[in-house]
Amino acid sequence: MKVSDLSKYFFFLSLGLVIFGWGLAAERYKVFPSAVIARAQLALEALRKSRDASDIESDRYATRMSSEPLSAPRARRLAGNAGDNELILVAGGPDHLTELNPDGGCLAWIIDREGTVQHVWRNDLKQQRALCEEAQVSIAPGKSSVQVFPMGMHLYENGELLVTFIARGTFPYALALVKFDPDSQVVWTLPRRNHHWFSVDETGFIHVPYQDVSDAPYRLGESALMLTAEGDKIFNEGIMVVDPNGRVVEEFSLLDALVESGYPALFDKGKSDDVPTKDNCRVRKIQNFDAVHLNDVRLVSPQDVGLHPALAVGDYLV
Numbered sequence: 001m002k003v004s005d006l007s008k009y010f011f012f013l014s015l016g017l018v019i020f021g022w023g024l025a026a027e028r029y030k031v032f033p034s035a036v037i038a039r040a041q042l043a044l045e046a047l048r049k050s051r052d053a054s055d056i057e058s059d060r061y062a063t064r065m066s067s068e069p070l071s072a073p074r075a076r077r078l079a080g081n082a083g084d085n086e087l088i089l090v091a092g093g094p095d096h097l098t099e100l101n102p103d104g105g106c107l108a109w110i111i112d113r114e115g116t117v118q119h120v121w122r123n124d125l126k127q128q129r130a131l132c133e134e135a136q137v138s139i140a141p142g143k144s145s146v147q148v149f150p151m152g153m154h155l156y157e158n159g160e161l162l163v164t165f166i167a168r169g170t171f172p173y174a175l176a177l178v179k180f181d182p183d184s185q186v187v188w189t190l191p192r193r194n195h196h197w198f199s200v201d202e203t204g205f206i207h208v209p210y211q212d213v214s215d216a217p218y219r220l221g222e223s224a225l226m227l228t229a230e231g232d233k234i235f236n237e238g239i240m241v242v243d244p245n246g247r248v249v250e251e252f253s254l255l256d257a258l259v260e261s262g263y264p265a266l267f268d269k270g271k272s273d274d275v276p277t278k279d280n281c282r283v284r285k286i287q288n289f290d291a292v293h294l295n296d297v298r299l300v301s302p303q304d305v306g307l308h309p310a311l312a313v314g315d316y317l318v
Contacts, residue, residue, distance in 0.1 A: 032275040054063055086113055094123060107184065108149055108161060121161055122184045131165055131175045134191035141231075143169035152197040152208075160187060164208065166195045171236060174211035179246065187244035196295040202245035207316070209294040211250065212236045217285060221256075223264040229289035237294040239316060254318065255292050267291045 026034040064150040085109050097120065104123035111117050128148040139146060146169040153160040160183030167174040174195035179187040198208035214236040227234050239256075241250040253258040256267060268286060300315040 002241060004105065007252055025079050029091075087111070087118060088113070089153060091150050092123070094125060094128075094147065097161075107180070108153060108251065109154075115223050119159075119182070120184075121180055121182075124184070128165065131189070131191060132167060134189070135175045135193050137167065137170040137172055137175065137193075140169055140171040141268050146170055148175065151195060154198070154200050154206075158182075162200070162206065164196060164198065171231075171233075172211050172213055174209075176248070177206070177208055177242065190242060190246050190248070192248065193241065194240065199299045201299055205249070206242040206244075207297045207299055208242060209297055210238055210240045212238070212253070216289070220264040221259040221269060223259070224284055225264050225268060226285045227267065227289070227291055228253050228285045228287050230287075230288070234289045234291065235293075237292045239294075239297055239318070254294055258292075 026032065026037075032202040033107050040312070090109050090111060092106040094105050094239040097109060098104075099119050100106055100109075100117070101122040103227075104125040107121040107123045109117050125148075131148060132146060146167055146206070148165055148167045149168050150163045152164040156162070159178045163178050163180065165178060166173050166232070167175055173194060174193035176189055176191040177194035177198075178189045181187055193211040194208045195211055196209050198206055200206050212235070213233050214232045216229045216232050218228075218234050219226050236253055236255050238251055238255070240248055243249050255267075258264075267288060268284065296318060298317040300311050300313055300317060302313050305311050305313060
């Protein structure tokens, strides 16, 4: 064997041993390319499952379409419990029903089952824009305009209307909880970045989502998980209890509650990196600025308890 051939032999043998050793080290100490390989395996498995599922679904729907031809709808009208006297609350916005309020549209209105408007709450765009300042939100990067609109609503028997407001084009996007009288005048405002849908219990207390902003990276309790974001800020959302006069009586972070209850792994989703710390521990940084995205708070009532053995009166469903 020539010397040159022998050198090549030892070179490739050494290279193979280095690759083998690096592979063992990568698996043992979770260094590059361990994370890449793990994600590739997950992607391959997901692709395989999606293909299998799509084949099954396409066959099933093909059979259904060929064996069940389209027919005329059997129900043309949904009968309500109140019959023809039923009234419906409709959420609006800046450009809704401008024929009834040209200056800003209607915040909300009540219609009957024939579509006739029975009552409206008018928008006050100046007052709604002021909510952005009161809630201390700013125009989001890349946005040039802001639009405020209602989201969750609750109608009281006396005609007062409770509304959460959110905004497009701001960071954060949650603004406030506002109570209006039947004449569209503000009764009280709570600019605590309340948003989406909420519940009002039998005593009149309001259970509503709120949105705080925390600095990132945000350590999830004592776990090795940390939430990160490009702007170094994350949403830390929770539940707020408000009395009938608009005063906050209690609040807690849903993110922290889930972590303290032993569920930090719920947030181990999306893009992540394993990195060392100063004390030679390893943490997992997860890019997720909106980990909870709380959009509804429901209170378990005595009537709900029988639906599931895990439910108790006063529990939250989110």
